[in-house]
Structures are given as structure tokens and as C-alpha cells.
Amino acid sequence: MPGIFDMSLENMFCKRCEEGFEPSEKIVNTNGELWHTQCFVCAQCFRVFQDGIFYEFEGRKYCEHDFQVLFAPCCGKCGEFVIGRVIKAMGASWHADCFGCADCGTLLADAGFVRYLGRALCHTCNARARAAQLNTYMCHKCHGIIDGEPLRFRGEVYHGYHFTCTTCNVELDHTAREVKSRAGYASNDMNELYCLRCHDKMGIPICGACRRPIEERVVTALGKHWHVEHFVCAKCEKPFHGHRHYEKKGLAYCETHYHLLFGNLCFVCNQVIVGDVFTALNKAWCVHHFACTICDNKLNLKTKFYECDEKPVCKRCYERFPNELRRRLRRAHENTPKKSVS
Numbered sequence: 001m002p003g004i005f006d007m008s009l010e011n012m013f014c015k016r017c018e019e020g021f022e023p024s025e026k027i028v029n030t031n032g033e034l035w036h037t038q039c040f041v042c043a044q045c046f047r048v049f050q051d052g053i054f055y056e057f058e059g060r061k062y063c064e065h066d067f068q069v070l071f072a073p074c075c076g077k078c079g080e081f082v083i084g085r086v087i088k089a090m091g092a093s094w095h096a097d098c099f100g101c102a103d104c105g106t107l108l109a110d111a112g113f114v115r116y117l118g119r120a121l122c123h124t125c126n127a128r129a130r131a132a133q134l135n136t137y138m139c140h141k142c143h144g145i146i147d148g149e150p151l152r153f154r155g156e157v158y159h160g161y162h163f164t165c166t167t168c169n170v171e172l173d174h175t176a177r178e179v180k181s182r183a184g185y186a187s188n189d190m191n192e193l194y195c196l197r198c199h200d201k202m203g204i205p206i207c208g209a210c211r212r213p214i215e216e217r218v219v220t221a222l223g224k225h226w227h228v229e230h231f232v233c234a235k236c237e238k239p240f241h242g243h244r245h246y247e248k249k250g251l252a253y254c255e256t257h258y259h260l261l262f263g264n265l266c267f268v269c270n271q272v273i274v275g276d277v278f279t280a281l282n283k284a285w286c287v288h289h290f291a292c293t294i295c296d297n298k299l300n301l302k303t304k305f306y307e308c309d310e311k312p313v314c315k316r317c318y319e320r321f322p323n324e325l326r327r328r329l330r331r332a333h334e335n336t337p338k339k340s341v342s
Helices: 064-070 123-133 196-202 255-262 315-319 323-332
Strands: 003-007 025-030 033-036 055-057 060-062 087-089 092-094 114-116 119-121 151-153 156-158 177-179 192-194 218-221 224-227 246-248 251-253 277-280 283-286 305-308 311-314
Touching (some): 055 064, 114 123, 119 123, 246 255, 251 255, 305 323
Antiparallel strands (some): 003 025, 087 092, 151 156, 246 251, 305 311
């Protein structure tokens, strides 16, 4: 900011108009240059500087507004003029506090950045983005791409060689097992890693779904151990939570989906048969729906019936058939069909 003084100077001239000064006239002195107060104005708008504040460029002085309009760049994020430190990147200008990672927002002015798919990313987010594009993983420790299976620890993924077994200190790989700290802490931050050999010696069961140790309640089914929340229906993926499950070809199903997928449909009502199934004439029936197709009387295990057009007929109705029809039925069937309940 220039100084304004009362001076009585001889042989001194104004920088702008090159005229002298009156005795005791107030003058402006900036960087050894003297000005009449009315001559010390903006080189663009010729107005007196507000509060004496000005910006100098190539030997000319400008008020703040005209300097911004003429020379100051606009920030690529906030759109305001950038005065002072200007960050030039990604084909634009930025305030240092506005130039951040497009993913996590970390400021990049001093940390450096990587241009990826037209966006400025910090090194961590760049590694993560490239890992996602390659359909692989990014190590949470070194931020490098993980070739193959990662080691999973405390909810993150790592290169296995960053860790050693808690017991034998051997270098680990993706097969390492995470176990709650023996000190009994509940926090995941206190969990420990073990190689397979040391872990097997501990006798801790492994979940058949997530392949992680089971340290609380264990569900044993299908010849494997499971976390309670991981033992689910193969169709709807809802946990059984102690409810009955049905097994089929090495998979577990809830009652609803087991019957829908593998159950019998009643020949009469066309609904899934829940409970006992009456099988006869190569068909399945609800027990209470198996009846004579002529008189609709219910048939049971003790009731003799005959087949007529692949449908059951009770003995009474069968005997009312014409003799010729009965002879044809006997010739068509060498033996009376057997009935069974499953």
C-alpha cells in the first residue's frame, strides 16, 4: 500500500503528469515513485484506488476489479478469480483449495495427481480405479494391483506378503486365516493372522461359504460348518436361523422353495403337496384328493380300485361297467395297479 505524505519538495515531479508539486501538497510515494493523489489511479478505469489497494502488472497499476478481469484466471471448480497461487492442471486453473481428487476429494496441489479417464485422481484412487477396470483388487497397504487372490484382513484386501503368521512368522498368502485376538478384544483392529498350518492346530472350524474362521455359534450341515448368517437357502438366500431346511444334491433349501423346485403337484388341485403324498397310476395326489373319478368317493390304503383311462375307479363303480368294457380293461392291464403312499 502506498504512503501519503505532506512534503515540501523541489525538483520532484509526478510519475504520471510529470508536473511538480505545490508546497505542503499531499503526495503518494510508492516504491520511490511520487504521484499527485489525483494522478494515482487505475491504468484501466482511471479511478482512485479504494483504500489505496492496487495490483501491478508489467509496470502498470490496476484496481482489484480490473486486474481480475484482465489478468486473473477463473477457478475450474468454484468459478471465482484466482488471486495469488494458481494451480494449472487438467487444462484449467484452480485455487489450491479447490483442486482435489475427483473420487475422494483429497487436495492434490502438493500431493500430486494422476490423470485417469479425463479425471484428476490421487494415487490411491487411481490404483483403485485401475484395479476395478481390470476386475482385480488393490492392496490396501501399498495400493498396488493384486495378481490373483487377495489376503482379506480387517475388512480390507492385501498382498499376502505384507504379513507374517502370528505364531510361526512365516510369510502369508491369500489362504491365511483371521482370528480374534487371544486377548479377547472385540475390535477387528485386534484380530490376528495365522497360516493354515498354525490355524488348523487351533481347531477352529471354517465357514463353508466365506471360508473364514467361525468363532461363535456354528451350524453344521451338508458335511460342512457355517456361520449362522451364511447358512442360507440356495434359492432365496435367506438364512435359516434354526428353521428346518431340506437337502437336495448337496444344497440346502427352505421348505417353500424345496417343494416348489422338487415337490409333487397334486393331479387334482395342481398345488404343491405338503406332507404325505399318495402316488398311483404314475401320478401324485394329496391324500384327501385321491378319489373315484366316477362317484368321487375318497379312496384309501384299504380301498381296492381299478384303472380306467389312467384314472382311479372304485370297485363298486367298476362292477357297474358293461362286461365288454371290463374285459378290454383286463386285457389292457395284466395286473391290477398297485397303490402306495410315500
